[in-house]
Amino acid sequence: MTQPQRVESLSHAQRERLAYIDFRLYFFGEIGRPDLIERFGVAPAGATRDLALYREIAPQNITFDGSHKIYRIGQAFSPLFNHAPQRVLSALALGFGDGVNGPNQSLQPLLPCESPTALSNPRMDVLAPVCRAIHAKRPVAIRYHSMSSGESERVIVPFALVDTGLRWHVRAFDRKSGEFRDFVVTRIEAPTLLDEEPQAFERPENDIQWTRIVELELVPHPRLEHPEIIRMDYGMTDGSIRMRVRAAVAGYMLLRWSVDCSPDHRLKEEQYRLWLSDPLALYGVENAKLAPGYQAPSSPKKR
Amino acid sequence: MTQPQRVESLSHAQRERLAYIDFRLYFFGEIGRPDLIERFGVAPAGATRDLALYREIAPQNITFDGSHKIYRIGQAFSPLFNHAPQRVLSALALGFGDGVNGPNQSLQPLLPCESPTALSNPRMDVLAPVCRAIHAKRPVAIRYHSMSSGESERVIVPFALVDTGLRWHVRAFDRKSGEFRDFVVTRIEAPTLLDEEPQAFERPENDIQWTRIVELELVPHPRLEHPEIIRMDYGMTDGSIRMRVRAAVAGYMLLRWSVDCSPDHRLKEEQYRLWLSDPLALYGVENAKLAPGYQAPSSPKKR
DNA sequence: GCATAATGTCATCAATTTGATGATGTGAGC
DNA sequence: GCTCACATCATCAAATTGATGACATTATGC
Numbered sequence: 001m002t003q004p005q006r007v008e009s010l011s012h013a014q015r016e017r018l019a020y021i022d023f024r025l026y027f028f029g030e031i032g033r034p035d036l037i038e039r040f041g042v043a044p045a046g047a048t049r050d051l052a053l054y055r056e057i058a059p060q061n062i063t064f065d066g067s068h069k070i071y072r073i074g075q076a077f078s079p080l081f082n083h084a085p086q087r088v089l090s091a092l093a094l095g096f097g098d099g100v101n102g103p104n105q106s107l108q109p110l111l112p113c114e115s116p117t118a119l120s121n122p123r124m125d126v127l128a129p130v131c132r133a134i135h136a137k138r139p140v141a142i143r144y145h146s147m148s149s150g151e152s153e154r155v156i157v158p159f160a161l162v163d164t165g166l167r168w169h170v171r172a173f174d175r176k177s178g179e180f181r182d183f184v185v186t187r188i189e190a191p192t193l194l195d196e197e198p199q200a201f202e203r204p205e206n207d208i209q210w211t212r213i214v215e216l217e218l219v220p221h222p223r224l225e226h227p228e229i230i231r232m233d234y235g236m237t238d239g240s241i242r243m244r245v246r247a248a249v250a251g252y253m254l255l256r257w258s259v260d261c262s263p264d265h266r267l268k269e270e271q272y273r274l275w276l277s278d279p280l281a282l283y284g285v286e287n288a289k290l291a292p293g294y295q296a297p298s299s300p301k302k303r
Numbered sequence: 304m305t306q307p308q309r310v311e312s313l314s315h316a317q318r319e320r321l322a323y324i325d326f327r328l329y330f331f332g333e334i335g336r337p338d339l340i341e342r343f344g345v346a347p348a349g350a351t352r353d354l355a356l357y358r359e360i361a362p363q364n365i366t367f368d369g370s371h372k373i374y375r376i377g378q379a380f381s382p383l384f385n386h387a388p389q390r391v392l393s394a395l396a397l398g399f400g401d402g403v404n405g406p407n408q409s410l411q412p413l414l415p416c417e418s419p420t421a422l423s424n425p426r427m428d429v430l431a432p433v434c435r436a437i438h439a440k441r442p443v444a445i446r447y448h449s450m451s452s453g454e455s456e457r458v459i460v461p462f463a464l465v466d467t468g469l470r471w472h473v474r475a476f477d478r479k480s481g482e483f484r485d486f487v488v489t490r491i492e493a494p495t496l497l498d499e500e501p502q503a504f505e506r507p508e509n510d511i512q513w514t515r516i517v518e519l520e521l522v523p524h525p526r527l528e529h530p531e532i533i534r535m536d537y538g539m540t541d542g543s544i545r546m547r548v549r550a551a552v553a554g555y556m557l558l559r560w561s562v563d564c565s566p567d568h569r570l571k572e573e574q575y576r577l578w579l580s581d582p583l584a585l586y587g588v589e590n591a592k593l594a595p596g597y598q599a600p601s602s603p604k605k606r
Numbered sequence: 607g608c609a610t611a612a613t614g615t616c617a618t619c620a621a622t623t624t625g626a627t628g629a630t631g632t633g634a635g636c
Numbered sequence: 637g638c639t640c641a642c643a644t645c646a647t648c649a650a651a652t653t654g655a656t657g658a659c660a661t662t663a664t665g666c
Contacts, residue, residue, distance in 0.1 A: 030439075088427065111434060127391070186537075
C-alpha cells in the first residue's frame with residue numbers, strides 16, 4: 001500500500017495527529033512525546049503509538065535521537081501532508097487549535113513571531129448575529145454610528161463580510177439610504193434579526209459594485225532597479241500579476257497591498273513596489289478613491 | 304455538576320465537536336447532522352450522539368426544527384466555549400481545520416467573505432528550513448536577492464519571523480554585513496542549515512532595534528469630526544490606545560494600520576484615521592522611515 | 607386525506623481506538 | 637559504575653465510535 005493510501009485509510013483523529021507530527025518535523029525539525037500529549041490530550045502510550053505509526057508510514061522522515069529523547073527530521077524528509085501556506089502562517093503566528101481554547105490550548109505563537117496584532121477586533125456578540133443574518137439571508141435591525149451622519153437606527157440586509165486589512169466590514173443593502181453600502185462591524189450596536197424575507201431588489205445580485213469584477217494588472221514599480229526581485233516576490237511568470245477582484249473591494253485591496261495607482265507612477269515611497277499598469281481599469285469603481293495615487297478621470301473621454 | 308465542569312471532563316475530541324456545534328449555532332444559527340459528519344468524518348449515529356450531548360449540557364442553547372430537520376440556536380443562547388476573535392475571523396475567511404487538508408477539508412470561506420487574498424506567499428520548502436533554524440537557534444546559509452546589492456550567498460542567524468502585513472520577513476544576524484537585518488522570505492533561495500553554534504554577539508539580545516520596545520500613543524485623527532467613532536472602533540477607554548512594539552517593526556505596524564505620523568497631522572487621505580500623538584517616540588527607530596508622514600528630525604534638538 | 611418516501615432519533619451490540627500498567631532499554635549525571 | 641529519568645513496547649481493560657434496525661416525524665404525490 002502506498003503512503004498516501006495508508007494515510008487515507010486512517011481515522012480522522014489519527015490523521016490529525018500524524019499531520020501535527022509532520023508539521024512539527026517540517027517546521028521545527030523535532031517533536032517529542034510531550035508535544036503530542038499537550039496538543040491532543042492523549043496519554044503517553046498513545047503518543048508513542050502515533051510516533052511509531054508515523055515512523056512506519058514514513059521511515060525516511062523521522063529519526064529518534066536517543067541522547068536527547070526526541071524525534072528529529074530525517075535527511076530525506078518529504079512532507080506526508082499538504083501544509084497550506086495560509087494555514088501554516090496563521091498557525092505560526094496565532095498558535096494551533098480550532099475551537100477549543102482551553103487552558104492548554106494557548107493562543108501563543110509557535111515561534112518568536114511579530115505580526116500586526118489586531119488593533120481593532122469586532123465584538124463577537126455583534127459579529128455573531130450579523131453572520132447569522134448573512135447565513136439566513138435575513139434583514140437585521142442595527143444601531144449604527146456613521147462618520148457622516150452620526151448615530152442612527154436602520155435595517156440592513158447583509159450578505160457578505162469584507163476584510164479590508166484594516167478592519168472588518170459587512171456588505172449590505174441599507175434600507176435607510178436605499179443603497180448597497182459597507183458597514184464597519186465595530187460601529188454596529190444591538191443587532192436584531194428580523195423574521196422576514198428580503199425584497200428582490202435587496203439581494204446581492206443587484207449590487208452592481210459587488211457583482212462587477214475588475215481585472216487589475218500589477219507590474220513591478222517602474223522606478224525600481226531590480227524588477228526581477230519583485231517578480232520573484234509575487235511569483236510573476238509573465239512579468240505581471242492579474243488580480244480579479246470585486247469593484248466594491250478594489251480600493252481596499254490596492255491600499256492594503258500598497259499599489260501605486262497613479263497614471264504616471266509618481267509615488268516614490270518605499271512601500272510602493274507595484275504599479276497598476278492600467279489605472280483606467282478602475283473607471284467607475286466607487287471604491288477606488290482609497291487606491292494610493294488614484295485620480296478620478298475628470299471626464300469619460302480623458303486619456 | 305455545572306456546565307463548564309461537565310465540558311472540562313470530556314475527551315479532547317468530544318470537546319472539539321461540541322465547540323464546533325457551539326460555533327455553528329452562534330455564527331450560523333443552525334447546524335445539521337451532515338455538518339458534523341463532513342467536518343469530523345464521524346458516522347451519522349455519532350453526530351446524533353454529539354448533538355444529544357450538547358443539548359443535554361446546554362438545553363437553552365439549541366432547539367430542533369423538525370420541519371426543516373435542522374438544529375437551531377435557542378432563544379437564550381449563551382456560548383459554551385470561548386471563541387477567540389482572531390480565530391473566528393480566520394475560520395470565517397479561510398475555513399476550518401488545522402493540519403489535515405484532505406479532499407473534505409476545503410480551504411473555503413464559511414460565509415461569503417472577501418479578504419485580501421495573499422498576493423505573495425512564501426514557499427514552504429524555504430520557510431520550513433528557516434523555521435527550523437529559528438527553532439534550533441542555528442545559522443543557515445542562503446542565497447539572497449537584495450534590492451540594493453543583487454544576488455549573493457550569505458550566512459544568517461535567524462531568530463524571529465515578522466509579518467509586516469505586506470509580506471513575511473525573517474529577522475536575523477547577517478554575517479555578510481555584520482548587522483541585524485530583515486530578510487524577505489520570498490527572496491531567499493536554497494536555505495541550508497549549518498551544524499554550528501552561533502556566536503554570542505549574533506544572538507537576539509544584541510539586536511538593539513529588536514530589544515528596544517517603543518510605546519506609541521495613537522489618538523483619533525484631529526481632522527475627524529467624530530472622534531468618538533474612532534474611539535469605538537479601537538475600544539479606546541481613555542481617548543487613546545497605547546501600542547508597545549519592537550522598534551524593528553514599528554514602521555511596518557504604523558504603515559499597516561495607516562497611522563499618520565506627521566508632527567502636524569497633515570495627511571488628509573481617508574484611510575488615516577489615527578494619529579501618532581508623539582512622533583518623537585520614533586526617535587532613533589531605523590524602521591520608522593516606512594511610517595506614513597514621518598520625517599526624521601534633522602537634529603536631536605529639533606522640537 | 608392518506609400512503610409513501612425521506613430523514614432523523616435512539617437503543618443496542620460489535621469493532622475499534624485509547625488509556626493504564628509493568629517489563630525493559632538507553633543515556634545523563636553523580 | 638550505579639542510579640535516575642524517560643522512552644519503547646506488549647498486554648489487557650475501558651471507553652469511544654460505527655453499524656444496524658425499530659420507530660417517529662414531516663413533506664410530497666395521488
